Amino acid sequence: xxxxxxxxxxxxxxxxxxxxxxxxxxxxxxxxxxxxxxxxxxxxxxxxxxxxxxxxxxxxxxxxxxxxxxxxxxxxxxxxxxxxxxxxxxxxxxxxxxxxxxxxxxxxxxxxxxxxxxxxxxxxxxxxxxxxxxxxxxxxxxxxxxxxxxxxxxxxxxxxxxxxxxxxxxxxxxxxxxxxxxxxxxxxxxxxxxxxxxxxxxxxxxxxxxxxxxxxxxxxxxxxxxxxxxxxxxxxxxxxxxxxxxxxxxxxxxxxxxxxxxxxxxxxxxxxxxxxxxxxxxxxxxxxxxxxxxxxxxxxxxxxxxxxxxxxxxxxxxxxxxxxxxxxxxxxx
Amino acid sequence: xxxxxxxxxxxxxxxxxxxxxxxxxxxxxxxxxxxxxxxxxxxxxxxxxxxxxxxxxxxxxxxxxxxxxxxxxxxxxxxxxxxxxxxxxxxxxxxxxxxxxxxxxxxxxxxxxxxxxxxxxxxxxxxxxxxxxxxxxxxxxxxxxxxxxxxxxxxxxxxxxxxxxxxxxxxxxxxxxxxxxxxxxxxxxxxxxxxxxxxxxxxxxxxxxxxxxxxxxxxxxxxxxxxxxxxxxxxxxxxxxxxxxxxxxxxxxxxxxxxxxxxxxxxxxxxxxxxxxxxxxxxxxxxxxxxxxxxxxxxxxxxxxxxxxxxxxxxxxxxxxxxxxxxxxxxxxxxxx
Numbered sequence: 287x288x289x290x291x292x293x294x295x296x297x298x299x300x301x302x303x304x305x306x307x308x309x310x311x312x313x314x315x316x317x318x319x320x321x322x323x324x325x326x327x328x329x330x331x332x333x334x335x336x337x338x339x340x341x342x343x344x345x346x347x348x349x350x351x352x353x354x355x356x357x358x359x360x361x362x363x364x365x366x367x368x369x370x371x372x373x374x375x376x377x378x379x380x381x382x383x384x385x386x387x388x389x390x391x392x393x394x395x396x397x398x399x400x401x402x403x404x405x406x407x408x409x410x411x412x413x414x415x416x417x418x419x420x421x422x423x424x425x426x427x428x429x430x431x432x433x434x435x436x437x438x439x440x441x442x443x444x445x446x447x448x449x450x451x452x453x454x455x456x457x458x459x460x461x462x463x464x465x466x467x468x469x470x471x472x473x474x475x476x477x478x479x480x481x482x483x484x485x486x487x488x489x490x491x492x493x494x495x496x497x498x499x500x501x502x503x504x505x506x507x508x509x510x511x512x513x514x515x516x517x518x519x520x521x522x523x524x525x526x527x528x529x530x531x532x533x534x535x536x537x538x539x540x541x542x543x544x545x546x547x548x549x550x551x552x553x554x555x556x557x558x559x560x561x562x563x564x565x566x567x568x569x570x571x572x573x574x575x576x577x578x579x580x581x582x583x584x585x586x587x588x589x590x591x592x593x594x595x596x597x598x599x600x601x602x603x604x605x606x607x608x609x610x611x612x613x614x615x616x617x618x619x
Numbered sequence: 620x621x622x623x624x625x626x627x628x629x630x631x632x633x634x635x636x637x638x639x640x641x642x643x644x645x646x647x648x649x650x651x652x653x654x655x656x657x658x659x660x661x662x663x664x665x666x667x668x669x670x671x672x673x674x675x676x677x678x679x680x681x682x683x684x685x686x687x688x689x690x691x692x693x694x695x696x697x698x699x700x701x702x703x704x705x706x707x708x709x710x711x712x713x714x715x716x717x718x719x720x721x722x723x724x725x726x727x728x729x730x731x732x733x734x735x736x737x738x739x740x741x742x743x744x745x746x747x748x749x750x751x752x753x754x755x756x757x758x759x760x761x762x763x764x765x766x767x768x769x770x771x772x773x774x775x776x777x778x779x780x781x782x783x784x785x786x787x788x789x790x791x792x793x794x795x796x797x798x799x800x801x802x803x804x805x806x807x808x809x810x811x812x813x814x815x816x817x818x819x820x821x822x823x824x825x826x827x828x829x830x831x832x833x834x835x836x837x838x839x840x841x842x843x844x845x846x847x848x849x850x851x852x853x854x855x856x857x858x859x860x861x862x863x864x865x866x867x868x869x870x871x872x873x874x875x876x877x878x879x880x881x882x883x884x885x886x887x888x889x890x891x892x893x894x895x896x897x898x899x900x901x902x903x904x905x906x907x908x909x910x911x912x913x914x915x916x917x918x919x920x921x922x923x924x925x926x927x928x929x930x931x932x933x934x935x936x937x938x939x940x941x942x943x944x945x946x947x948x949x950x951x952x953x954x955x956x
Binding site: 353382386389390392394400403411447463467 | 650651848851852858862866
């Protein structure tokens with residue numbers, strides 16, 4: 287059940303606590319693919335969730351809004367949005383939350399819009415889904431949303447079909463849809479991966495501006511550290527279903543402490559010496575059923591030692607920077 | 620209050636006209652459909668004109684009324700009124716003949732029967748024109764039953780999957796493995812030979828193919844990004860089916876309708892051959908030719924007129940059907956673009 291509590295001033299706008307999502311792993315076992323993820327995002331703040339493919343970033347986003355594809359199941363995890371606690375399994379409650387208090391933007395603007403409906407109709411649909419307004423009023427709202435996301439000539443573009451818009455405009459239209467019900471949290475899952483580089487920058491700038499103007503919390507999911515550098519205020523690094531390091535952008539990018547974060551950053555072309563071979567992380571993220579019991583990065587970690595057999599707990603490095611690593615905790619790194 | 624049959628038919632025509640006007644209005648408002656239809660018209664002007672002719676003839680035959688004044692007779696259709704009243708002879712007469720074919724008795728309307736008369740002395744041209752109504756009824760009404768039925772069963776099966784899908788697929792396989800002619804005969808024998816019943820029987824045996832297609836397409840659309848996006852923005856399942864799945868099946872519906880239509884008109888001819896067809900259909904006229912072709916000299920005009928009319932309609936519909944498929948099918952679309 288959801289309860290209303292008065293939000294305290296210093297409380298973050300959005301908090302996700304103890305998110306656990308499992309998938310069946312054969313023989314009646316279920317393996318936690320998202321394993322106890324906690325996130326907190328303030329008003330107007332952009333939190334980037336980064337990690338390799340297969341580490342559970344997108345699944346974390348889908349778990350937050352309870353859209354995990356079957357046979358996956360969200361086992362636990364509370365979402366606190368502007369003081370309101372969302373919990374439980376009531377599908378109708380979560381349906382209203384989706385697109386209402388939480389908006390989502392996806393990776394593929396090319397295919398994320400229905401090809402046979404005008405974009406205006408699709409934005410107006412979301413407006414009317416979450417608010418009781420007339421068709422004409424929904425259309426006016428769609429128009430002002432189009433203005434807000436920087437679509438030129440919004441009145442004419444309302445009647446355009448998706449195939450008549452460029453990729454960048456489509457992504458702007460998707461963002462307009464996500465903003466239709468004035469959400470407190472905007473989840474952007476790889477919002478610029480499918481776009482041209484020049485358009486990428488514009489969309490990132492738009493997301494930052496909207497987050498500030500509307501006082502939203504933005505959860506940005508990406509594997510692109512360039513995007514992180516451009517947009518994020520804080521960063522959470524995810525590996526094999528767990529968040530392993532959190533901090534401000536500067537802390538993560540300049541002084542990473544977790545061996546995985548360090549390895550990720552070393553693999554960036556811009557940071558490597560000219561002409562040198564790029565550093566790589568040996569191996570790949572193992573499939574969930576093969577994740578080690580203790581520290582999940584242990585198998586690929588250069589600083590592995592005996593305590594890594596047990597799961598590491600958080601080590602606070604500053605008010606904002608924390609890391610889950612035995613080597614850091616034991617002063618070995 | 621019960622309606623006289625001819626009044627009910629007139630109301631039916633009015634309803635169809637209203638539906639047609641609504642469809643035209645929707646098409647005009649949608650640039651996509653306006654463009655596609657214009658393309659079909661550009662590719663197949665003659666076939667479309669032929670179809671329009673059949674539709675007009677059928678429409679004229681569907682509207683009927685009684686003459687005012689005393690001695691109310693049977694209602695006559697607008698088409699029948701284009702011919703002289705009581706335009707009948709006693710028996711066969713050859714095209715434009717002055718006398719009866721057998722016996723040589725003088726005709727009541729000598730030289731006026733352009734295509735002769737049949738065994739009951741009815742004008743073959745009029746009969747042939749009246750056959751258009753029956754043909755369009757068989758094709759149209761059957762599709763109007765079969766396609767919604769297929770969507771109603773196929774879309775949920777594709778969307779929800781699981782047990783429902785298993786059940787539907789069992790049903791489809793079972794129906795598909797029965798010889799359809801046998802099933803048709805059984806159904807028509809069981810529920811009767813009226814136009815509605817025959818169309819229903821044809822629909823029951825004909826919905827399976829499209830149902831399979833609708834199921835498969837729904838299965839595909841369900842996984843597409845825009846359906847996922849709609850779910851992520853809180854659109855409910857019934858609304859997703861109505862707003863995001865069904866409209867994306869429209870092109871399939873149109874293609875299926877046009878391509879099924881001609882097959883159905885032909886099936887009716889087969890049914891007539893088995894003695895289960897609709898009264899006044901071209902199939903029945905062709906069926907009569909079994910006896911007429913064995914006479915000497917041969918009676919050919921009845922068979923010829925009905926076959927030609929049937930052939931013309933089927934050819935025109937198939938030509939338009941090909942164009943519609945080319946214009947609407949996304950695969951050919953991409954190659955053509």
